[in-house]
Amino acid sequence: MGLQTLQGICAKASRFYSNSELDEGGIDEIYQVLEVAGLLPEVLPLVRKSDVAAEKLRVAGNRAFVESKNDINALQLYTKAICIALPDAKEIAMAYANRSAVTFALREYRNSINDIERALAGQYPKHLRCKLVERRGRCYLELKKYHRAFSDFSAVKNLVEECGDDEEIKRSKIARLEELIEKCCGMKDATEAPLxxxxxxxxxxxxxxxxxxxxxxxxxxxxxxxxxxxxxxxxxxxxxxxxxxFASILLPPNYSLYCEHCKRRCHSALPCVQCTEIVFCDENCRQKSWSMYHSVECNAIPSLIAIGCDKMEFLALRTLLVASRKGHSFKELINRYPMLAECCPNPRMRGFVGGKYLSSDYSSTHYLENHRNIRDSKDIFRRSVTAVCLLHILKIATDFFENCNLSSESEALGYQAAGKLMLTYLMSVPCNAHEIAEMRLTIASKGKVASESVEIGGAIxxxxxxxxxxxxxxxxxxxxxxxxxxxxxxxxxxxxxxxxxxxxxxxxxxxxxxxxxxxxxxxxxxxxCPACEEDWPLYRDLPEGPPQLTNLDVAAAIDEKSRQFTEMLATITKNQSSEEDFVLLKEYLLLLHCNVKRPWKEYNKCQEAIKQHLSLRANCFVYYG
The missing domain is CATH 2.170.270.10 (SET domain)
Structure with a gap:
């Protein structure tokens, strides 16, 4: 048995493939074949938390932040240091403090305050605390929380006056703090902006x-x-x-920047209490994740990453964990759904519960299309091998089957049922999963804006x-x-x-x-669709110039809206569209849809402008490069 990737295991297992249809015992048979052939994946232990490893990552973060001026790289290194550091020790407090400097530089003052308070509540060195309290005060000042800023600056000033610094250094520090205190005096706190x-x-x-x-x-x-x-x-x-x-996952490269549970970007994340990979935006998400799936998945993550699992495999496993409540409801799950298939002859109503289609209920996920009836047997065999690899990791690395409370007589049947469910998900997920994306804007010093949409995870x-x-x-x-x-x-x-x-x-x-x-x-x-039936051209070749109108009476109105749209495009390309712009875009698109023969390039431009406007209000991260 060696460290092999899923792709390599499937390739080597193909020599055992026969053209006969896989029968109901397929998962069990494939498991035995892979076990005898030494093709089951190696199950890796969790990486142990270590302050030595955390310090190395934190020092690397310091270099990225101070020397390379790479804020995002520094942020990720500090977060990885927090993940691997021992809880409640000095090193994790140091990493929180260092990360607060990055988020302060990124103008993310709430994130900076979060980390400062964690550092101060922990084992952060006493002789360095003045610096952190002053940084927190500066955060409050930027947030126009003047009373809190005043309190922090005053506290630091008192400490400086009592310390044993050189008198000239002390006077300089006090003068700086008095200037900050002056900015707070007589000022009214700003109202908290809604989330x-x-x-x-x-x-x-x-x-x-x-x-x-x-x-x-x-x-x-x-x-x-x-x-x-x-x-x-x-x-x-x-x-x-x-x-x-119903279930969602992050892609592994994004583990250090996003909450594993809600998938929000988070630059002041909390670590998992057990593994060294996953982070959460707050304690609420950390507890929800642990109770729903992560307490089982946590131990499997090193092995899943090592064999090269991607969105489809992670989503298949996550779906099983959520649907079965980490195994606690596994017996009910496998007993319930074969009966539902028989008692729901109306294909429209499959997945309905009590006459309702509920995304939060597993029934709606269970009956999603998986095209098993038209897949060739080689495809099913390859996915069965993948299901067996996931099953093996689940058996060896986690307590999932302990949670299932299976009798010794039904244990083998339980393994087979779990494998079959994962095979079903490995067929349905590619047909049904959607990406979770984020718009990323980089604003250069001269105001030039670059944007890209990036996939951060997947969901059902x-x-x-x-x-x-x-x-x-x-x-x-x-x-x-x-x-x-x-x-x-x-x-x-x-x-x-x-x-x-x-x-x-x-x-x-x-x-x-x-x-x-x-x-x-x-x-x-x-x-x-019409674009396929009529073989519409690519964007670069779409017709330009005057449109073909289906109603000549609106020619003047279209010309006027087109003029306004052209003027607006400069704003949209700078990612600065307003709600008033959005109203005009919707009106213009409706006018075009009802009166212009497609394809026409300006119609597509108007649609893209609407999509860009919506993207900026959805998951969006702005970085000032």
């Missing part, structure tokens, strides 16, 4: 879809399967659904998974406050028309052949 919240749906809530408005319905047809249609006319900019995931959204694909979608998704997804219309959608998302292959970015190839290989369908 950014998710948008709410434009229309009243649906009577049966937990996360959606009554502007949409779940429908079914033999050709389309389950899908979502409009029940009213929907306008551009209307918010149709706001959905929390049971309602959004029902929405079919178009290469010219009429809705767009954005993640808010971490892993909450918001669905917004970017076209006029008439009553009775289908809602169409985009599965990553857009007519303006990918040519027809590429779109069709990828959609079939991952989702098992051929797209027949």
């Amino acid at each position: 950014t919240s998710c948008p709410s749906t434009t229309h009243p809530p649906s009577p049966y879809i937990e996360c959606a408005s009554n502007a949409v319905e779940i429908a079914y047809s033999d050709q389309m399967g389950r899908h979502v249609v409009s029940s009213v006319d929907i306008l551009p900019g209307d918010v149709l659904a706001v959905e929390k995931p 959204y049971p309602f959004h998974s029902l929405i079919n694909h178009s290469c010219d979608p009429n809705v767009v998704r954005h993640a808010f406050n971490g892993d909450t997804v918001v669905l917004t219309a970017i076209q006029l959608i008439r009553k009775g028309e289908q809602i169409f998302d985009n599965y990553g292959y857009h007519h303006a970015v990918h040519d027809l052949a590429t779109r069709q190839e990828h959609l079939w290989s991952q989702y098992y369908f051929s797209c027949s």
Whole structure:
């Protein structure tokens, strides 16, 4: 047995593959074959917390911050030092203090205060505490919390007056502090700015879809399967659904910058009490994560990372842990769902509970499409090998099966059932998972702005998974406050028309052949949207100039809106659009949709401007480079 990757294990296991269909005992048989062949993955122990390792990371963070001027790299190194440091010791307090300097430089004053208070509550050296208290005062000053700033500056001044420093140094420090105190005198504290919240749906809530408005319905047809249609006319900019995931994960490279539970970016994160990988935005998320999945997953993370697990494997395992309550409800889970399949002959109603479609209930996730009936046996074999590797790590590294409370007679059947569930998830996740993304803006010293959308994780959204694909979608998704997804219309959608998302292959970015190839290989369908049927060109080749109007009476109105749109583009490209701009964009897009023959480049430009406006209000990080 050696340290092997999933890819390598699957490649070596392929020599045992036969063309016969895998029977119901497939997971058990594959486990035995991999065990005999020495192909089961090595299970690694947790990395032990160590102040020696923490100090090395903290010193590296100092170099990145002071010498290289790389704030984000320094931030990650300090966070890794916090993760690996022993709790309640001097080293973790030093790392908190050092990280507070980075967040102060990033103008993230609340984050800086969080870390300063943790350092002061811990074993931070007494002779250095004045510096931290002054930094906290400066944070409060920037936040216009003048009373607290005054208190901190006054406390530091008193300590300086009592210390044994050289008189000239002491006078200099006192003068600086008196200047700061003067800035606080007579000033009124600012009102606390409200936290950014998710948008709410434009229309009243649906009577049966937990996360959606009554502007949409779940429908079914033999050709389309389950899908979502409009029940009213929907306008551009209307918010149709706001959905929390059933399960969500971070990609491992993002572990040190985002909360493992809510997926918010967090620069003053708390470490896991046990492992050295995961962080949380606050104690509430740390406790929720521990109770829902992390107390089991924690011990498996080193092995999962070592074999190269990615979004699909992590999501499959997380889904099992959440659905089974870390194994405590595993027996109920495996006993319940075979019966549900038999008692729900209406395909539209699969996943419903008491007449409602609930994203928070496992039923909606269990019945998502996995295309098992049309997958070839090689594909199923490869995914079965992956399921066995996850099962092995779960057995050896965690207490999941202890939580299941299986009898000795049913233990083998329990292993097989867990493997089968993970195989099911490994087939359904690629067809249904959505990315969790963040817009990153870098603002250079001369005001130049660079932006990119970055995938930070993945999630299962049971309602959004029902929405079919178009290469010219009429809705767009954005993640808010971490892993909450918001669905917004970017076209006029008439009553009775289908809602169409985009599965990553857009007519303006990918040519027809590429779109069709990828959609079939991952989702098992051929797209027949207008962009495919008419083979619309890529963005660079879209028609420009005067549009083809379907109603000549609106020519003057379109010319005027086009002029306003062109003037507005400069603002949008600098990522500074206002709510007034957004209203104009929605009005212009509606006018174009009703009166211009597509494709036309300015229509796409207007859609992209709306998407950019929404991105800046969703998960977004601004870095001043």
